Amino acid sequence: MSEFDSKRIEELLTLYFIMGSTNCDRDPVYVLEQAIEGGITLFQYREKGRGALEGKQKVKLAEKLQKICKDASIPFIVNDDVDLALTIDADGVHVGQEDECARAVRERIGNKILGISTHTLSEAHHAIADGADYLGLGPIYPTQSKEDTEKVQGTELIQNFRELNITTPIVGIGGITSSNANKVIQAGGNGVSVISAIAAAENVKQATEQLKKQVDKNVV
Numbered sequence: 001m002s003e004f005d006s007k008r009i010e011e012l013l014t015l016y017f018i019m020g021s022t023n024c025d026r027d028p029v030y031v032l033e034q035a036i037e038g039g040i041t042l043f044q045y046r047e048k049g050r051g052a053l054e055g056k057q058k059v060k061l062a063e064k065l066q067k068i069c070k071d072a073s074i075p076f077i078v079n080d081d082v083d084l085a086l087t088i089d090a091d092g093v094h095v096g097q098e099d100e101c102a103r104a105v106r107e108r109i110g111n112k113i114l115g116i117s118t119h120t121l122s123e124a125h126h127a128i129a130d131g132a133d134y135l136g137l138g139p140i141y142p143t144q145s146k147e148d149t150e151k152v153q154g155t156e157l158i159q160n161f162r163e164l165n166i167t168t169p170i171v172g173i174g175g176i177t178s179s180n181a182n183k184v185i186q187a188g189g190n191g192v193s194v195i196s197a198i199a200a201a202e203n204v205k206q207a208t209e210q211l212k213k214q215v216d217k218n219v220v
């Protein structure tokens, strides 16, 4: 488990912003600063897809974004790239089913935060056994931000997990906006993670504030 207890992880998942250089047509530094002002509670650097940065450029941007998060006391999570997370001493990693095996990742990262994407009950049980601090469930709604998504699942899977007494912190992801965010919380999610609803917003700070309002009003 991580240095954070599950109560704290639940709080951190409230409004979980995910971004890489390919997700915004503006300077990612500016977008992250505005998102933090708007009230995000957790950040994930996800450098993926066509045109994604690699090597030194990827490390440089990661360190820039990490510093902004550090100055704002927002934990900094790295997607997929465990080596990068360890190199820059990130606060945690998020891995999917096709990434490095979660049990091995937990070994490597010690008590950093470990998030795992899961799509079925058996994946969830394995993730929990492997030491996941939270589960990423999705895509909840249709999304353009990830090519190879699994089937769109709605909020049913979150509901099912809760009905089966899975108490691990859960964050929903995929096509989430301020108009559907509260359904994710009502279904039993501890928070929502978003890319385009924030990164592609006209007014990043305002969009973030609106999302936060939708999530906070339902936190039970």
Ligand SMILES: Cc1ncsc1CCOP(=O)(O)O
Pocket (backbone or CB within 6 Å): 138, 139, 142, 143, 144, 145, 146, 149, 173, 174, 175, 176, 193, 194, 195, 196, 197
């Ligand atoms: C990374 C990821 N995993 C499932 S959907 C998705 C993309 C979410 O992006 P958006 O919030 O723009 O739909």
Ligand SMILES: C=C1C=NC(C)=NC1=N
Pocket (backbone or CB within 6 Å): 016, 018, 044, 046, 079, 094, 096, 115, 117, 135, 136, 137, 138, 171, 173, 193
């Ligand atoms: C695929 C993902 C699912 N969930 C989260 C929180 N992050 C991801 N990168």
Ligand SMILES: [Mg+2]
Pocket (backbone or CB within 6 Å): 079, 080, 094, 095, 096, 097, 099
């Ligand atoms: Mg992955």
